[in-house]
Amino acid sequence: MLPSIIDVARENQLTFNERSLNKKEVMCKCPFCLADANNPKKFYLSLNPDKNVFKCWYCKEYGGVLQFESLVTGNSYEEVRLKYFGDIKKKYHPAELLSPKQLKAINWDEIKRKHNDEYKRSLENVFADWKAHVHSQRILAFAKLLIGIESKKYQLICENIKKQALDSQVPNLLEDVLEMYSSSEWKSWALEAREIAVSALLIARKENNELANALVYVVFAFSQYNQKNKNDNRRVG
Ligand SMILES: [Zn+2]
Numbered sequence: 001m002l003p004s005i006i007d008v009a010r011e012n013q014l015t016f017n018e019r020s021l022n023k024k025e026v027m028c029k030c031p032f033c034l035a036d037a038n039n040p041k042k043f044y045l046s047l048n049p050d051k052n053v054f055k056c057w058y059c060k061e062y063g064g065v066l067q068f069e070s071l072v073t074g075n076s077y078e079e080v081r082l083k084y085f086g087d088i089k090k091k092y093h094p095a096e097l098l099s100p101k102q103l104k105a106i107n108w109d110e111i112k113r114k115h116n117d118e119y120k121r122s123l124e125n126v127f128a129d130w131k132a133h134v135h136s137q138r139i140l141a142f143a144k145l146l147i148g149i150e151s152k153k154y155q156l157i158c159e160n161i162k163k164q165a166l167d168s169q170v171p172n173l174l175e176d177v178l179e180m181y182s183s184s185e186w187k188s189w190a191l192e193a194r195e196i197a198v199s200a201l202l203i204a205r206k207e208n209n210e211l212a213n214a215l216v217y218v219v220f221a222f223s224q225y226n227q228k229n230k231n232d233n234r235r236v237g
Contacts, residue, residue: 001084005052005065012072017043024050031072033059063100070099076171095127105169106133135189136226137168142177142193143200143218149181150201151211160215196221 009016009028017027020043027043029036035058036042044058055062061071066084070077077099085092103109106129112119119126141161148157158174165173180190200217207213 002052002065003069003084004049005047005054005068006049008065008069008072009047012069014045014072015043024048030056030058030061032056032061035059067100093123093127095123095130098126098130099169102130102169106130132229133168134170136222136229137164137170137173138176138180139189139193139196139225140164140218140222141173142180142190143197143222144215145177145181146194146197147201147211147214147218150197151214153211156211192225196225 006026009026012031014031015029020027026047026049028045028047029043030045033044033056036044045054045056047054052065053063054065054068063071066077066080069075070080073080075083078097081097100109103112103126106126108119108122108126108129111122141164144157144161144164148154148160161174161177165171180186186194196218197214200214200221201210203217204210204214
């Protein structure tokens, strides 16, 4: 059902090292970092047709064939998955639609790789962890947004939240918090974020570089918030 990573590379016009074509590791020019672009002898991207995975020895980008196609075509991971598996939303558990990088963000990637049976039994937990992750990332992003607006550094804070979306692998993070900000009724996560932002601003206001300091306090307050939640969950569970 899955395409071969070599075919995906060909369809997307990657440049092969012809001499590596029959080897275990097929080498290409890396389309992600382009670090080998100006040196005809260097090919940093390694494709492994047996395992159907890729890795760049220079920029360390790596993953499976779906992730690869998603990166080289610019289509989302889910679009690529749907291309090969059809409309699988009904048949598959939502946790199975998470990408390898999203699983890594919630520390399930290794368990999936090394203990797949345990992973398959744990899909409910995986998805619960993912929802908790999205929830807490939204709180952090929303607190940042409020501080950015208050400090009149809107553009700067939007860039910061876009980077957070990449790091945390939560798609549409900026869009979601902007939509919440302009909605007439803030959900509980927005209200929690406001509390964090208000206390961060109160502390930062006493100092000079208000925005930078407020952001530091937000990240600090957020880590405390996360810690407290983890402890509460442990007590309940
Ligand atoms: Zn690279």
